[in-house]
Amino acid sequence: MKSVQTTALLVGVGLLAVIPQWIHNEYYIHQVVLIAIYAILLFGLDIVVGYTGEVSLAHAALFGIGAYAAGIINWKLGLPFYLAIPCSIVVTAFFGLLLALPALRVTGPYLAMVTLAFGTIAQILINEMDFLTNGPLGITIKKPVLFGWVMEEQHYYYFVISIFLVAMLLVNRVLNSHLGRAFEALRGSPVASDCMGVSVYRYKVYAFAISAGLAGLAGGLYTFNELYIAPNTFNFELTVLFLLAIIMGGRKTRMGPVLGAAIVVLLPNLLDDINLFRDLAYVAAAGVAIYVVRHIVSGRRTLKPLVVPVLGAAALLFSAYALEEMTNWRITIFGFLILYVVYYLQEGIVGWIRGIIGHFKPQWVARSQVTVSSHEETAWAMTGHATVDGGKLLEARRILMQFGGLKALNEVDLEIVQGTIHGLIGPNGSGKSTMMNVLTGIYTPTEGEVVFNGKNISGQSPSAIALQGIARTFQNLQLFGEMTALENVLVGLHHTYRSNLLDVMLNTPRYRREEIAARQRAASILYFVGLQAFINEEARNLPYGRQRLLEIGRALGLNPVLLLLDEPAAGLTLPEIKDLIEIIRKIRECGITIVLIEHHMDVVMNISDIVSVLDFGQKIAEGKPAAVQSDPKVIEAYLGGQSA
Secondary structure: OHHHHHHHHHHHHHHHHHHHHHOOOHHHHHHHHHHHHHHHHHHHHHHHHHHOOOOOOOHHHHHHHHHHHHHHHHHHOOOOHHHHHHHHHHHHHHHHHHHHHHHOOOOHHHHHHHHHHHHHHHHHHHHHOHHHHOHHHOEEOOOOEEOOEEOOHHHHHHHHHHHHHHHHHHHHHHHOOHHHHHHHHHHHOHHHHHHOOOOHHHHHHHHHHHHHHHHHHHHHHHHHHHOEEOHHHOOHHHHHHHHHHHHHHOOOOOHHHHHHHHHHHHHHHHOOOHHHHHHHHHHHHHHHHHHHHHHHHOOOOOOHHHHHHHHHHHHHHHHHHHOOOOOOOHHHHHHHHHHHHHHHOOOHHHHHHHHHHOOOOOOOOOHHHOOOOHHHHHHHHOOOOOOOOOOEEEEEEEEEEEEOOEEEEEEEEEEEEOOOEEEEEOOOOOOHHHHHHHHOOOOOOOEEEEEEOOEEOOOOOHHHHHHOOEEEOOOOOOOOOOOEHHHHHHHHOHHHOOOOHHHHHHOOHHHHHHHHHHHHHHHHHHHHOOOHHHOOOEHHHOOHHHHHHHHHHHHHOOOOOEEEEEOOOOOOOHHHHHHHHHHHHHHHHOOOEEEEEOOOHHHHHHHOOEEEEEEOOEEEEEEOHHHHHOOHHHHHHOOOOOOO
């Protein structure tokens, strides 16, 4: 598969190299350059939209800031284009960071509104700051000059294509690295990301700054391609087109932004020509035919999903031959085509093609195919955090967790002894998961403190607590569904990387060593929990019981001192529960202390050293399993009996 991708890449580069030799019309060369420039911006927008899962309506403004930064530096200061463009990257990244720091404390529609406001303000300022931007009249730029040599259209084409290819390479390296996995984890489950030591806020800001830098690069290139910029160019309509380009092309791919850029640049112009529109109708009809054949071959009996695509293709073909000219219908047809792609191809055109030919990911040798010693199996668990030998590993002192008038935890004390399996049981609503959230920093206790390994961790962020050696699973699964089993565990191993963004982009030896070591370690963990056969399978496609084990494996990637398991046996079959008990025992043998919340009493009583019981937010019993089982208060509150 890698050889096929390499061949396709070389063919693509070859075609880009010969386009100016085949096409002598400067207008078409100009359009190809514009596609490359838009694609660079969309690489960055895909990081925010496709990977972190946020919606930014500020990228047209950031694009404009980059364009004006390059234009002003060249126009006012007289710096050459090869200095003005890097300056546009720095300036736009700064403004992107300035926007991200406050804006990314909100999410969803609130973030969209903040970024929209930023875009509106930026356009107004560009329009009003006559002394700097020349106001509504815009800025006219001379053709770029390289050491006294004026670059014509073809020369600038090769310059932009070179930058485009380098940007694609660097973005691909970043998104296939631990940084890209961190960005993708934010979309899959922000809570789980934080509890894996990946700070949600920090990495969202990081992603937004990188995205803004790419928008600035695109803006700088755009200035010297158009040779004229004006405020009304960078309007809200352009922002919408950028978002549509990502959606139509396909998120989380490198070719998706390129295809999306080509669509938004070329399609409106192609629709001006009736003959080209008819050719486009044929292509669309062929695509629908492939979709129909795939639907039938897959054995699906219902024909309902085929009705609208078939009718849409038929309507497109009919309109192509019924219309004599396109002038009055161009925008309408363009809108319908966008609506169709967005609604029926939610993974984009590239995602749709991948669905037909299969989605290939790099394959890694399963640990079951190599010889693994017992020492090698457990080595991952024997390194990392210093602990207090013996005695209390964690103390929760008089924890009060109050939500309005409800006391979910009412002055609860909890002591976890190092090297033990500590069971935490109680009826539904007794405060078990609330205690778990307090211990991991998701909730800050109203009163009381949590001391771990001799340090007070109350009020610290979940990511900071996780990096000190506390890992957890969740009552409701919080896997990164679109990532493979290996990639999920690699997110847990994120803390092992010391490489920075520059290391990743340059693919330095340090980064390569860390990546190989992390992948080998992740494979060992998957072997440890019995998931070696699913190493390349997406988490969402695993059976439920395997997903539970994967969540434990991901938590083990943190090299935890303390592992909190929140109802790991929920929904499992009896054989799966037996396998789970065996894995928990193996984890304890590796020196990891475990807190186990579970409703399966046989599991808790079978493997726990100490059991604490909560009821209505208060601790009503604690001790050895046998003593707790016979405690009258426990029988009354939890097991359904009557106290004496």
